[in-house]
Amino acid sequence: MAFHLEFSCTNNIAEYEGCAIGLEMALSVGVEKIKVFGDSSVVICQTQGKWKTRDEKLKPYQVHLEHMAKCFKEISFKYLPRDSNRFVDALATLASMVECDPQDKIRPSLVEKRTGPAYEELVNLLTKDGRPWYSPMVDYIKERKYPEYFTEGKRRHL
Template identity: 55%
Template structure:
């Protein structure tokens, strides 16, 4: 496996998809069969894989990860650092949040700049430009 991942925890809100990923159920949809076979090949290379079912009403974490996935563009040579996810047992507004990027500006600053000047950041990808236009509307 290119990323050398050995342990994986999978969160999902579809028990059918979890069972299919575990190999307990096979998909009948011809379009999905290649994906299931590919997943089975990946799973064989893992030392440990666990699945956690999240009922749809409790899957804010899965929704956040899906949103994060849509926001991040990377290529095969991109270095991806792992990150620690902590469960919060109190409301987020009661905690302070560091929303500054490395340049000292908030994540929202490029959106504000785009609204004011209609200019993209110098090295913006097409996806980042699309997101800026979306957030600016």
């Protein structure tokens, strides 16, 4: 899954967005224990509590990540310097080099657009029945059932 941020942000905000999106995706599939590895010393060290967040624009992100971390039974954050990311870089390079036959059926990548910061989404975290926003997706994957209040359009979208 890929995301496109359609709002102006600093590099640090983009790093926080990436972390928040990754945690949202893990929660959406029912992950209970997770190890988060990141090459942003700001995000990792602030989330670990080693560094204090002084930038006012980053404080809501830190609060948001702390709130999301409570949704996991077990979570840890580990800083990996950028020069330790050779494996990830190699995978990205390989993925960009894959050639596909036009006859092959390829599942498309979903690119979601984010028009505002992740922490602003807190308002919409619960569905009409009081469950997390991603519950309809998990229910559909596990049981192939839609919420009763879903319209035909929402069903197709899901």
